Amino acid sequence: MAQKIYVGQTALIMKLDTKIDLSTAATALMRYRKPSGASGSWVCATDANNLISYTIVNASDLDEPGTWTRWADITFVGGTWAPGDPVTFVVHSVGS
Secondary structure (H helix, E strand, O other): OOOOEEOOOOOEEEEEEOOOOOOOEEEEEEEEEOOOOOEEEEEOEEOOOOEEEEEEOOHHHOOOOEEEEEEEEEEEOOOOEEEOOOEEEEEEOOOO
């Protein structure tokens, strides 16, 4: 069973499997779109298993209840770029 995510939650690690070799990645971002349509990105760590991850430490990172969309955005040394497939997740109001 997946962990429920709440508005304002911290100490949560968001991960995406890029399914591509990240050894020459210059930047790894996790882009997101909030339920309101506002968008942004988090700077991510990469690992040898093709994963990018971002640890939620600020209560303002997850500030809207509803369905969010996130995807990888990788820029490699030399300037090539690879976007990832979008995935959705739900952020719940506390107490719901």
